Amino acid sequence: MTRARLPNRRDSELETLILDGQRFAAGVSFDKHGQPKELFLDGPKADSQISNILKDIAVVISVACQDGSLPKLLAKSVGRLPDGQPATVVGAALDFMVRMEPPKPRVAYRGIGEWDHR
DSSP: OOOOOOOOSSSSEEEEEEETTTEEEEEEEEETOOOEEEEEEEHHHHTTTHHHHHHHHHHHHHHHHTTTHHHHHHHHOOOTTTTSSSSSSSHHHHHHHHTOOEEEOOOEEEETTTTOOO
């Protein structure tokens, strides 16, 4: 599969993630269909090692999503606490991406050749 190029101007959402009392900035950008395809992460201290690692992780996640990986599947693959909450800021950022996914349209089959799109 080929990586999908995102439009130069695209919608984005920002959120502050708080984990263990530390604040992290997260941003999600969308493709032309409204699907989250790009993640931005920054740590509590600019240009720190953790901040730079988070930026690199965000690039890897973005490339994976643009190449067809679903944020939901990535979110299920990362570490979780016993209560299901994310164990790291990476998991929290992926959960944010999942929350930004548009709802799936409901389609009901009504009979031969009849579909009701809701």
